[in-house]
Amino acid sequence: MYKPHFGLTEVPFGLTPNTQFYHPLVPHFEALQVLTTALASGEGFIKVTGEVGTGKTLICRKLLNELGDDYVLAYLPNPYLTPNEMRAAVASELNIDSHLDQQQLTAALNHRLIALSAEDKQVVLLIDEAQMLPHETLEALRLISNLETESKKLMQVVLFGQPELDVRLKQDNLRQLRQRITFSYQLRPLLxxxxxxxxxxxxxxxxxxxxxxxxxxxxxxxxxxxxxxxxxxxxxxxxxxxxxxxxxxxxxxxxxxxxxxxxxxxxxxxxxxxxxxxxxxxxxxxxxxxxxxxxxxx
Known part of the structure; x- marks a missing residue:
């Protein structure tokens, strides 16, 4: 409504994360640098945390847009899933029939990851709002990430979450997953x-x-x-x-x-x-x- 008044072509301060408005300020630029470096090195789990509204989803979408053809991406914007639902969602993202039973689905997922690795493709799973992942699903995610060749992981996982994710990962029953996180970054508010x-x-x-x-x-x-x-x-x-x-x-x-x-x-x-x-x-x-x-x- 006020666009003509200010000579604007679009609303500048919308709430929907829009990568067109990405501005490489220090916290966001550093987060992307950490992510791209970690993914290039083939690390298994990567974590980005920050308070509500600090720009995690924007960075996630920016990463989705910028990763090249060497990567095959799977994106879960709503992680409140059971282990079976999570496996089915990942399979669907990788163009696998998600209606298979769990044993067949696991086998198909393994086969797909191995085939993509043979094509020199790196699979990256990005999970937004990761603090919402149920405990059983976090454990299932860790087990999927165990898949690897002699030289690299078959799937890398990037977790975007609120500070509650850090609190949860400090729990003793999640220490195995916590030890898998080799790169992490905490978004701060702007100066x-x-x-x-x-x-x-x-x-x-x-x-x-x-x-x-x-x-x-x-x-x-x-x-x-x-x-x-x-x-x-x-x-x-x-x-x-x-x-x-x-x-x-x-x-x-x-x-x-x-x-x-x-x-x-x-x-x-x-x-x-x-x-x-x-x-x-x-x-x-x-x-x-x-x-x-x-x-x-x-």
Missing amino acids: ANETASYVEHRLTVSGYRGAPLFAPKALKLLHQASGGIPRLINVLAHKCLMLSYGENVRHINVKLVKLAIKDTDSAIQPRNLRLPMMASILVIELILVIWWFGESVL
């Missing part, structure tokens, strides 16, 4: 200068041209309220653009950021934020009116 660069990059990719849209103090407050979490930055920046559009201005100051913060439960409320409750209600009403107007026009 203040990285937040400013992140916002500017997404606006540029979306077609914005002109003077800086966010005032320096507004960016500083945006960083503080988001804690440097990219998803929260997106939520707050999106509301700021809506408010700016609603006031018919093309500049975002501290006042607009404060209004966006007040309307966002997950934002860190700065100590000096003292907006009355009526202001928060007006923010909500303004956003709803703008949304309704945009929908009615369409």
